[in-house]
Amino acid sequence: EAGVVQSPRYKIIEKKQPVAFWCNPISGHNTLYWYRQNLGQGPELLIRYENEEAVDDSQLPKDRFSAERLKGVDSTLKIQPAELGDSAVYLCASSLSRLGVGELFFGEGSRLTVL
Amino acid sequence: GDSVTQMEGPVTLSEEAFLTINCTYTATGYPSLFWYVQYPGEGLQLLLKATKADDKGSNKGFEATYRKETTSFHLEKGSVQVSDSAVYFCALSAANSKLTFGKGITLSVRP
Numbered sequence: 001e002a003g004v005v006q007s008p009r010y011k012i013i014e015k016k017q018p019v020a021f022w023c024n025p026i027s028g029h030n031t032l033y034w035y036r037q038n039l040g041q042g043p044e045l046l047i048r049y050e051n052e053e054a055v056d057d058s059q060l061p062k063d064r065f066s067a068e069r070l071k072g073v074d075s076t077l078k079i080q081p082a083e084l085g086d087s088a089v090y091l092c093a094s095s096l097s098r099l100g101v102g103e104l105f106f107g108e109g110s111r112l113t114v115l
Numbered sequence: 116g117d118s119v120t121q122m123e124g125p126v127t128l129s130e131e132a133f134l135t136i137n138c139t140y141t142a143t144g145y146p147s148l149f150w151y152v153q154y155p156g157e158g159l160q161l162l163l164k165a166t167k168a169d170d171k172g173s174n175k176g177f178e179a180t181y182r183k184e185t186t187s188f189h190l191e192k193g194s195v196q197v198s199d200s201a202v203y204f205c206a207l208s209a210a211n212s213k214l215t216f217g218k219g220i221t222l223s224v225r226p
Contacts, residue, residue, distance in 0.1 A: 042206070042216030045213055108157065
C-alpha cells in the first residue's frame, strides 16, 4: 500500500514569491494534517482536516498561508508571498480517525528554502 | 498549554550499549503519549505509544512507560544497533486532539 505522498521534495524560491505543496494521503484516511518543522525543532501543526472540513487551523498564518482539500482526498498548502522565515520542512500526515489521535502516517516532507 | 520536553542531544553510543532518552510533559487532563522516529531519508513513523498511566508501549526492542506521577515517558532500549541511528521525537495528544511534539533528539550508534 502506498504511503503519504508529497511533492515537491525540495523547493528553492526567492522571498515574496508564491509556493505550493501537494499531498496525497493514504487511501481511505479521512484525517489530513499539515505540519511545519523548523531546523532542530519538532513538527508544529498548521492545519487539520476531517474530510473536506478544516477543523483546526488556529496555527495557520492566514495572512499568507492557505490550504484546501476540496474533495476530501489530496490537499494543497500555499504560501503567498513567502518570507525568509518560512524556510522549513512542510510535512503532511494522514490518519484514520477511528485509530485515535496520534497514530499519524507521515510523508517524507517538502523542504522549502527561501532566499 | 501542552508541551513536551526532551533531553538535549545529540547522543552517541557504541553498539550494544543501553539507551535512555528522557521525555517529560505538561498537559491538562490525561494525554496519550507517543514516540516517533525518523530514520535518515525517511518520514516520521510511530515507534510506540501508551494511552493511560502505567501503560508500557514497546516495539523493536524499545520500551517506554507512562509515569503520571513524574509526568514522564522515557524511551529505553537494552542493546542499541547501528540501524537505530535516527531522530527520536516524544509527543503527546491531549483533550484538544492535537499532537504536540518535543524538539527531537539525534541518536548515532557507532559499530
